[in-house]
Amino acid sequence: MQTVVRHLTTHSKMNNNLYSSVYRNLERELVSLSNLIHINDEQLKIYSIKITELLIRTVVEVESISKELYFANGGEKDDDKDLFFDTDCIQLLEDKWKLSKKVxxxxxPNLYFEIDDNKVLNPLKKANKRGSSSSDWLKAYQAVKHNRGKNLKKGNLKHLIRALGGLYILNVYYRDTIFQLEKDGTGTNFDSSLGSELFSVKLHVSQTISIDKDYTLNPDFDECIYLLKATDKTREDVQKSLKLINEKTNERVKNNLTKEIQKHLSTIKGSDKEEVEKNLKDVVSKIRSDIQIQVAKENGLKLKQTFENLRYEGIINKQQFE
Known part of the structure; x- marks a missing residue:
């Protein structure tokens, strides 16, 4: 069972409950619609007064929570008519967290999509822009807000689902929950829905521990909203063990290199200087590898114990390891 740790002040807890509650209500209303409409790729253009109302309510929440996140993360503009949720608030969050790339x-199970563009979303792409450059769901929101009768067709399921996806991401970042996953280094027990009935996030899994990096990035790093990582304490213990093996290897190579090369002189062949140098490098590399294996075997029990003591956690991707 997962242990969840939240880092929230009393005021933040109150607001978090408020935002989460409203989001869950919006989700439930879309789920209720899906019990009446078979929502698949062909039905995304369905529009109605109810869908338009949900779209407006959803984007109003986007405006509100993006401003909260703006001030919580260093935003300095006054909270007045000149503070815009898109070009100011979401732009600041985009600069920090690359929200436009988050998948x-x-x-x-109530949404029957087959087309990848409808199953895998980047809902906050272009959400930091205005006018014709903005995301489709934000343009739809502005259209129905200012002239509902003329633009009712834009209050459709496609725009509502993507708007809700954007709000989902902002709520996840606002909650900023850390999941203690204990020995689960693969993320098997990580609930990627994070409580949602509609969406799930992409988890970045990195089990590589290196001496000089706190975290190793995979090519899909920017797309992931959550990161699975070793806890700092257990990672540092492994790094200390690896560093010790590396230091012992270097010392032993330094002390034994000349003697070991003498043993391998017969294998160093070549007709010119460049070829001899290449073969010599290969021999040195093999000598180092052999010594490293030997040192690792000598320290294997301690190294094994430190790796067995690794504990993992799921944290929000705030581009902190770039």
């Missing part, structure tokens, strides 16, 4: 999956 979510439509994972509800």
């Amino acid at each position: 979510i999956f439509v994972s509800s």
Whole structure:
């Protein structure tokens, strides 16, 4: 069972409950619609007054929570008519967290999508822009807000689902929950829905521990909203063990290199200087590898124990390891 740790002040807890509650209500209303409409790729253009109302309510929440996140993360503009949720608030969050690249999956069993563009979303792409450059769901929101009768067709399921996806991501970042996963280094027990009935996040899994890096990035790092990583304490213990083996290897190579090369002189062949140098490098590399294996065997028990003591956690991707 997962242990969840939240880092929230009393005020933040109150607001978090408020935002989460409203989001869950919006989700439930879309799920209720899905019990009446077979929502698949062909039905995304369905529009109605109810869907338009949900779209407006969703984006109003986007405006509100993006401003909260703006001030919580260093935003300095006054909270007045000149502070814009998109070009100011979401832009600041984009600069910090690359929200436009964050991916979510439509994972509800009530939504029957087959087209990848409808199953895998980047809902906050272009959400930091205005006018014709903005995301489709934000343009739809502005259209129905200012002239509902003329633009009712834009209050459709496609725009609502993507708007809800954007709000989902902002809520996840606002909650900023850390999941203690104990020995689960693969993320098997990580609930990627994070409580959502509609969406799930992409988890970045990195089990590589190196001496000089706190975290190793995979090519999909920017797309992931959550990161699985070793806890700092257990990672540092492994790094100390690896560093010790590296130091012992270097010392032994330094002390034994000349003697070991003498043993391998017969294998160093070549007709010119460049070829001899290449073969010599190969021999030195093999000598180092052999010594490293020997040192690792001598320290194997301690190294094994430190790796067995690794504990993992799931944390929000705030581009902190770039």
